[in-house]
Amino acid sequence: MTMVPVLLSEWIKVRTVRSTFVTLLLTFVVTVGLGAVVSAVVASTWNNQTPTERANFDATGVSFSGIALGQLALIVFAVLVVTSEYSTGMIRATLGAVPQRMTLMLAKVLTVLGLVGVVSVLTAFISFFLGQALLGSHRTSITDPGVTRAVFGMAIYMTLLALLSVGVAFMVRRPIPALAILMPFFFLISPILNAVPKVKNVAHFFPDVAGRQLYSVQGSTDVPYGPTAGFFIVLAWSLGCVVIGYLLFARRDA
Known part of the structure; x- marks a missing residue:
């Protein structure tokens, strides 16, 4: 069957x-909304910040603060695209109609990337411009050095995160186990390990940490690489999960 x-x-x-x-709509709403709230709070409490905090202030990063929770909905979206058919048993009918598993998986991946790509670009730019408007005199401009790269980096990170989640979903095939792997990893394991001195050098190469270098x-001055390396680290995680997911998908029965 053709693609x-x-x-x-x-x-x-x-x-x-x-x-x-x-869930895709929630990704947009939560990311943009929370970023706007954080930007407004930072602007209102600017006088309380220390000289060091002001010197290290990243107006672009502040406007993207909402991704910390927005990625939760994004992960759920990507997982559901794959696992909903397994939950209902419809995957058997799908494989009966499309026995070429490479074709089927590629179609799901392209569908997720297409939808998330559009939403990610909209989320990144709206989060940025709304956040900068709320920051007032502390804002930055899209034409300032590194800003455009960071805005597109935000969209790229969100898209690659969805790709990673699709790979994990194909590995475990059920929504609860997939979310039980992804949620603790991004919201508990990675932050905790990044706070432990003896293992944080390893945690620096986790996808969420590399993603922050992108957007x-x-x-972060603690991370030993820049945005370009960060992109390839997140890409490697995403492609690795997709490849493993396909190998398991190709070998197992529905």
Whole structure:
């Protein structure tokens, strides 16, 4: 079977399952909304900041503060695109219609990347401009050095995070186990390990840490690489998960 009909089929599946679009909408709302709140709070408490905090202030990074929670909904979206068919048993009918597993997985990946790519670009630019408007005199400009790169870096990180989540979903095939792996990793394990001196050098190469190097102008001084290396680290995590997911998907029965 050619790719176009399979892509259309995957698009119909995503469009007709309300929960997937709700989670994608929540990604936008939470990321933009929380970023706006943090930007407003920072602007109102600027006089309370220390000279060191002001010197290290990253106006672009502040406007992207909402991704800390927004990625939660993004992960759920990507996981549901894959696992909803396993939960309902529809994957058997899908594989009956599309026995070429490479084609089927590629169609799901392209569907997720297409949708998340559009939402990520909108989220990144709206978060930036709204956040900068609320920062007032402490704002930065899209034309300042490194800012445009950081805005697009935000969109790239969100897209690669969705790709990583798709790979994990194909590995475990069920929504709860997939979320039980991804949520603690991004919200507990990575932050905790980054705070432990003896292991934080390893945690610096986790995808969320590398992602922050992508969507901030200054980046973290503790991380021994810049945005370019950060991109390749997140890309390696995402492609690695997708490859493992495909190998398991190709070997196992539905």
